[in-house]
Amino acid sequence: MKSYDVAVIGSGPGGYVAAIRCAQLGMKTAIIEKYNTLGGTCLNVGCIPSKALLDSSHHYDDAVKHFEEHGIEIPGDIKVNLEKMIARKQAVVDQTTGGIDFLMKKNDIDVFHGLGAFKDKTTLTIKGDDDTDTEISAKHTIIATGSKPSTLPFIKVDKERIITSTEALKLKEIPKHLVIIGGGVIGLELGQVYRRLGAEVTVIEYMDRIIPTMDAGLSKELNKVFKKAKFKMQLSHKVKSVERVGDEVIIKADNKKGQEVEFKADYCLVSVGRSAYTAGLNAEAAGIELDDRGRVAVNAHLQTSANNIYAIGDVVKGAMLAHKAEEEGVFVAETIAGQKPHIDYNLIPGVVYTWPEVAAVGKTEAELKEAGVAYKTGQFPMRALGRSRASMDLDGFVKILADATTDEILGVHMIGARAADMIAEAVVAMEYRASAEDVSRMSHAHPTFTEAIKEAALAATEDRALHI
Numbered sequence: 379m380k381s382y383d384v385a386v387i388g389s390g391p392g393g394y395v396a397a398i399r400c401a402q403l404g405m406k407t408a409i410i411e412k413y414n415t416l417g418g419t420c421l422n423v424g425c426i427p428s429k430a431l432l433d434s435s436h437h438y439d440d441a442v443k444h445f446e447e448h449g450i451e452i453p454g455d456i457k458v459n460l461e462k463m464i465a466r467k468q469a470v471v472d473q474t475t476g477g478i479d480f481l482m483k484k485n486d487i488d489v490f491h492g493l494g495a496f497k498d499k500t501t502l503t504i505k506g507d508d509d510t511d512t513e514i515s516a517k518h519t520i521i522a523t524g525s526k527p528s529t530l531p532f533i534k535v536d537k538e539r540i541i542t543s544t545e546a547l548k549l550k551e552i553p554k555h556l557v558i559i560g561g562g563v564i565g566l567e568l569g570q571v572y573r574r575l576g577a578e579v580t581v582i583e584y585m586d587r588i589i590p591t592m593d594a595g596l597s598k599e600l601n602k603v604f605k606k607a608k609f610k611m612q613l614s615h616k617v618k619s620v621e622r623v624g625d626e627v628i629i630k631a632d633n634k635k636g637q638e639v640e641f642k643a644d645y646c647l648v649s650v651g652r653s654a655y656t657a658g659l660n661a662e663a664a665g666i667e668l669d670d671r672g673r674v675a676v677n678a679h680l681q682t683s684a685n686n687i688y689a690i691g692d693v694v695k696g697a698m699l700a701h702k703a704e705e706e707g708v709f710v711a712e713t714i715a716g717q718k719p720h721i722d723y724n725l726i727p728g729v730v731y732t733w734p735e736v737a738a739v740g741k742t743e744a745e746l747k748e749a750g751v752a753y754k755t756g757q758f759p760m761r762a763l764g765r766s767r768a769s770m771d772l773d774g775f776v777k778i779l780a781d782a783t784t785d786e787i788l789g790v791h792m793i794g795a796r797a798a799d800m801i802a803e804a805v806v807a808m809e810y811r812a813s814a815e816d817v818s819r820m821s822h823a824h825p826t827f828t829e830a831i832k833e834a835a836l837a838a839t840e841d842r843a844l845h846i
Contacts (some may be wrong), residue, residue, distance in 0.1 A: 380488070382408045384714060385516035385558040385661070387422060387494040387504055390418020392691030393522030394478050399711035400520075409487055410494035410504055412658075416478040417471075418524050420700045423544045426474050426760075428567055429808050430467040431547065436573040444770060455495055458575050464548055471642075490514070496664035499684050518686050518714050520676055521666075523659060524706065524750035525652035525692035530559075533620045533648055539627050540620060543568060549645070553577040553655025557629050557643040559617050561732045564676055565649030566604070570732050574605060580610040580641055582631055583616055589730060593742040593791040595777060600736055600793060603773050615639070620646055620830075654693045669695070680710050702726045727805055731797045732759075734774045737801035740789030741810055743779060752782035756814060756838025758830045760794040762845045765825035771795035776830040778804075778814055778838045785813035785839065796827050815840040 383405035384819030386397045393409060394416060395595065402405045415422060441456050480595030482489050492506040527542035529673055537545050546568045552575045558565040561583030573579040581588065581604075588604070588611065600612060607846065614634035619828045621628050626693040627646040633639050654673040667683040668673045674682055674689035678787040688710045690812055705721050712719040730736035780787050783796040790804035807817050818835035822828050837843040 379501075380408070380514045382406050382488070382514060382516045384408070384518045384520060384524055384711075385410065385494075385514060386520045387502070388418060388522035388524055388693075389416040389478065390522060390524045390691065390703065391487075391700040391708045392524075393418065393520070394481065395704040395732060396520050396522060396690060396705075396707030396711050397487050397706045398481060400426070400486050401487050403464055403711060403715040405571035405711075405715070407485075408490060408516070409482065409489045410490045410502065411493065412491070412493045414491060415475045416482070416489070416606050417475040418522075419526075421474050422471060423547060425700055427467045427471050427547045428543070428564075428571075429731055430470040431463065431735070434463045434466060436733055439574040442768055447770070458552065462547070467547065467576060469620065476594065476778050493658050495658055495660040496639050496666070497660075499549070499664045499686060519664075519689070520707070520710055521659070521682070521687065521689040521693055523655050523693050523702065524689050524703075525698055527648070527656045528651045528653045530617065530620075530650060532618070533559075535648055536622060536768075538623050539625065539644065542648055546572075546647050548654065549631075553643070553645040555580070555643040556645045556647060557582065557627065557641050558647045559580055559620070559629070560649035560651070561585070561590070561613070562610070562649060562651065563589065563697055566600075567649060567731055568649070569609065570604075570607075573609060577612070580612060582612045582629065582641070584614070584616055584617045586614045586634075589736065591729065592730075592738055593735065593777070593789075595775075596738065596745065596791055596793050599825060600730070600732065600734075600775060603732075610744075612639075612641075620648075633842070651763065652692065652698055668707055671695075679713055681713075684701045696723060697726060697728065698831075699726060699728065724807070725805055725808055727801045729737045729801065731798060734771065734794045735797040736793045737797040738789070738791040739801055739804050740787070741779065742789060742791070744786060749787070753779050753788060754782050754838055755779055756834045756836065756841070756843070758777065758829070758831055760839055762833075763825065763827065765827050765829070766795065768781060768825065769795060776834040777799075778834045780814040780838045784813055786811055787814055787817070787835075790834075791833070792830070794827060794830065800828050801832065805829060 386393045386409045390412040397409045398605045492504040555578040557580045569579045615631040617631045619630045629641040665684045667675045690706035692698040709719045729740040757777040760766045760774040776792040779789040814835045821834045833843045
């Protein structure tokens with residue numbers, strides 16, 4: 379039996395980063411992955427493939443709607459080759475997962491393919507595809523088994539017409555009408571892909587707004603953008619049945635008045651969140667407790683009820699974000715090594731990769747009001763920027779929330795072109811507890827989208843934005 383200082387179960391962003399950091403700190407490390415490729419949901423059927431399709435569909439959308447205005451004339455009809463688009467997506471996935479293989483070899487991390495399960499606190503059994511069992515021992519184990527798409531109790535996902543995000547990434551045809559149950563990040567991103575390619579898209583959301591966990595102003599602006607793109611947004615609707623009849627899916631829901639409404643589609647994407655994946659882990663054999671939502675219960679050090687076993691990422695409480703999992707992976711590795719790392723969960727940014735992109739960090743206005751914190755607001759529209767006019771990306775704004783007394787930045791919320799990249803400036807500022815005035819006095823290159831952050835900071839400081 380091979381022995382390790384650390385074994386990591388799961389090779390998503392949290393797992394493989396944890397393994398690399400453990401190896402960097404001099405620990406003999408193994409990683410266990412039940413699938414044939416490394417990278418977990420994010421690299422295989424999540425973040426990376428969805429962004430590849432978003433980029434491809436964005437190019438097509440630009441070509442159809444905006445090239446002529448830019449003085450670019452293409453003779454003949456512009457057509458979508460979905461098969462080729464999906465193939466390019468897969469090539470990006472293959473290249474990225476292959477990069478993880480390289481990193482494992484570079485860092486002398488042993489890779490085991492198979493389903494990892496606990497025999498006891500220090501022994502793991504790995505069941506391969508050929509049903510052969512391999513046992514290894516580990517002084518410490520990090521659980522990074524991630525999550526799987528959730529559904530509703532009455533919905534039977536057949537993976538053909540009633541699908542999850544996994545199937546939506548490899549459709550063989552562009553839907554005529556795609557109904558999406560859930561107005562969260564995943565549903566909206568994939569909805570935008572297929573709307574650009576010509577599908578009619580209806581979004582059914584239980585809450586009274588899309589992206590309901592983000593600042594209300596962002597929800598309102600993105601909803602406006604989506605309506606302009608002819609999405610059909612059905613808010614405050616409670617889905618109560620989803621039934622497939624041949625190649626048609628019939629969805630019934632109650633609207634906010636309690637009246638039953640019916641939707642018919644050729645595809646229905648169930649996008650109601652994700653749930654922690656612990657199947658086959660045999661957690662009880664190691665004395666590991668799960669919480670009431672099936673997640674691995676951990677303390678502030680991400681330590682489970684078995685003191686030599688830790689858990690990170692989607693399988694524990696908190697936002698299900700790849701970069702949150704990575705931070706936790708490094709945190710646990712350094713904790714095992716006897717260091718004193720820290721994570722500020724308030725400063726983990728959230729991003730929606732629609733176009734315009736949506737990004738946020740820190741507190742929302744609703745959270746500050748609920749906590750009784752006095753704050754001031756500075757907001758600046760993207761359309762007032764020269765850079766936005768040059769690129770024709772006019773939708774959106776940057777909003778900064780600052781403490782009314784100290785001027786410390788408490789939250790930054792933005793929607794616009796390149797918001798996913800711009801949010802890092804806000805994270806850095808808040809990590810060092812910058813004030814709105816601090817940011818307003820920093821030089822921002824012109825013309826750039828990030829000038830909106832400076833202007834919003836000026837608006838929050840003394841209500842003196844320069845360009846509105």
